Amino acid sequence: MARSYRCRVNHSTGQVGAEAPGRVLIGRDRIAARIAELGAAITADLEAEAAALRSRGEAPGPLVLVPVLTGALVFVADLIRHMPVTMSIKPVTLSSYPGTAKASVGVTVQSGVPTDVKGARVLIIDDILDSGQTLGLLRRMVQAQHPQSVRIAVLLNKHKNAGRVEEVAVEYAGFDIADEFVIGYGLDYDGRYRNLPDVMVLQGPPSA
Numbered sequence: 001m002a003r004s005y006r007c008r009v010n011h012s013t014g015q016v017g018a019e020a021p022g023r024v025l026i027g028r029d030r031i032a033a034r035i036a037e038l039g040a041a042i043t044a045d046l047e048a049e050a051a052a053l054r055s056r057g058e059a060p061g062p063l064v065l066v067p068v069l070t071g072a073l074v075f076v077a078d079l080i081r082h083m084p085v086t087m088s089i090k091p092v093t094l095s096s097y098p099g100t101a102k103a104s105v106g107v108t109v110q111s112g113v114p115t116d117v118k119g120a121r122v123l124i125i126d127d128i129l130d131s132g133q134t135l136g137l138l139r140r141m142v143q144a145q146h147p148q149s150v151r152i153a154v155l156l157n158k159h160k161n162a163g164r165v166e167e168v169a170v171e172y173a174g175f176d177i178a179d180e181f182v183i184g185y186g187l188d189y190d191g192r193y194r195n196l197p198d199v200m201v202l203q204g205p206p207s208a
């Protein structure tokens with residue numbers, strides 16, 4: 001049985017105490033700098049797309065962000081503040097790693113897949129691209145509604161992943177990481193650690 005586990009994090013220093021859940025893989029400063037770059041790149045691409053559409057006499061569709069909850073919560077909150085454009089946000093809840101699972105067990109749609117993005121310019125946002133099942137499914141569900149365009153942004157990409165089930169093209173990726181289970185900055189293990197300010201590698205399951 002899993003024992004209760006206290007995560008002692010000093011949120012000023014990012015240092016974890018004796019019961020550390022892991023080691024820092026990507027610190028908050030690197031994350032912040034990269035998200036500023038991503039926000040600027042995405043905004044520039046959206047503006048270029050709008051200009052190209054107008055030059056062909058077409059109106060750019062509304063921008064709809066579709067963050068995948070719960071993992072993308074922190075990422076999207078920071079990213080949108082580097083995107084000074086008009087947008088709406090329609091979160092979707094999908095689940096592929098229930099409880100203490102450390103590998104995907106297949107994707108289930110919990111709620112919120114938007115049904116009204118026809119003609120919209122959609123930006124799907126997730127915390128991490130792992131097996132590819134989540135973003136593969138979501139891209140297909142969005143695409144089926146004939147949006148004007150679809151892009152995907154992920155903070156992390158487990159790029160050399162033996163567990164990759166579906167190759168999903170992501171237009172924007174913050175960091176390529178090794179095939180390790182990570183927590184923090186929105187990512188959880190069994191619902192915990194999402195509030196860690198850094199991305200950390202989970203050092204073994206916290207159950208004895």
Ligand code: IMP
Pocket residue numbers: 068071096097104107126127128129130131132133134135180181182183187188189
């Ligand atoms: P995929 O469908 O396997 O690509 O999984 C994507 C989802 O699984 C992500 O949205 C995460 O919520 C979760 N996930 C994948 N890898 C990790 C990890 O290393 N730590 C925490 N959650 C993960």
Ligand code: MG
Pocket residue numbers: 068069070071072094126127
């Ligand atoms: Mg997720």
